Each structure stands twice: as C-alpha cells, then as structure tokens.
Amino acid sequence: GTAPTQYGRVMLKISGEALMGDQGYGLNPPTVERIAREVESVAAMGVEVCMVIGGGNIFRGLQGSAQGMERTTADYMGMLATVMNALAMQSSLEARGLYCRVISAIRMDEVCEPYIRRRAIRHLEKKRIVIFAAGTGNPYFTTDTAATLRANEMNCEAIFKGTKVDGVYDKDPKKHADAKRYENVSYDEVLQKHLGVMDASAIALARDNRLPIIVFSLDEPGGFRSILAGEGTYTRVH
C-alpha cells in the first residue's frame, strides 16, 4: 500500500547482531525474514532503500586482533562476514518477490556485483533494494562509517539506524529507569557526551555532509515504516 512520506531514498543500517535473534552467534532465518518484511513494507511506499548490514554476529576485527590476529587481516574477515549477512538478506528479500542487489566494496564477482557508484544509483532508480557489503573495503573502519559513506554517495536523505531501543538516551534505558530519550540531538552533543549512536568517524562524516541519523527500534513491528510515514518514536541526530 501507499502512505505519504517525505522520503525518496534512505539508508537502513543494522548491526550483524540484529540478524542473530536469540542465538549467541550467526544468522537466525526467522529474524532475517522479519527484517526483510520491514524493508518490504517501506519499499511498498515507493521509497528507494539502501542497506548496510554489519558483521558482528559472525566476526569483528577488534575481537580477532585481541586474540593475537593481525588487525588488518582480522578486519578483512569482518568485512567478509558482512557479505554473508548481505547474501542472507538478499535471499530473504528475493523470496518475498523483491528485487535486490548485493554490491561489495571488495570484488568477488562470482558472488555479487562490485561497487560502481553510477550502477548502484541506477539500481535504486529502478526500485531495486541495494545492500552494500564489505563495509568501506578498508580495515580500521566500521559498517556505521560505510553506511554513512554510501548514504552520502547515493544522495540518501537520511540514515535509519535500527537498534534495540527507540532512540538515543542520556543513559542506558535497559539499566536505568530514569533514562531520558532525546527527540533531537546535535552531532556535536553525541560526540561530546559519547552517546554511542555510531562511532565517531561515522558521526563526523554525517555531520560534515548534514546527513540526518534517525535512531529507532528495530524490535518494534512496523516501526521503520511508521517513522517514514511521520509517526512513531525515534531520535533525530542532526
């Protein structure tokens, strides 16, 4: 169905852990499917959807290097983990009859397309969902920074960061009953107070390009769609 929305093109960033469900590791197919349905309902509004999925449910570079692995090698393993998550999401979206492309920052032509900016834009114009995999392609970065980078390159109007809570709080709302949610917060306040929306390089890249970050709960069914329709609770970082 169609609901009015001010958004033409958006970036959805989710962590790898969002695909894990109740498991401690890896991919939980019903959870992947649940998120695919959320994306489907937004695509049905006519919104062009970009996605970046992290890899933390499979591997994190910092964790590997803490165990003695060379950092850049560990980071490449983390980037490869994001490709697996992207393929799982592509499969789930396609099972729902949606058109989707996985585009990797690291070439692996047998598996998915390489990143070519104009081609990615063309996919979006044709209403294909584009999942950007392998992060930025560089070690020492995160998928939050990759999402911000690609959102800028694709001229997205905002990044939607799906989390376990419905916005940015002054302290952890799962631990403190009196935690207060921000409606609006500036990039600089997020950085100064270490509010943990995204890592500092991602926040700075969004700030310098005036790209709003909408932090919302991915656990709320229909949440992504309702925010695009101008409802629901969330925090706008701008």
Ligand code: UDP
């Ligand atoms: N990574 C990287 N460069 C990037 C993006 C990701 O090296 O541009 C690696 C890094 O090791 C990171 C891992 O991939 O720990 C998984 O990404 P991230 O931690 O951002 O995943 P999330 O926390 O969102 O699940």
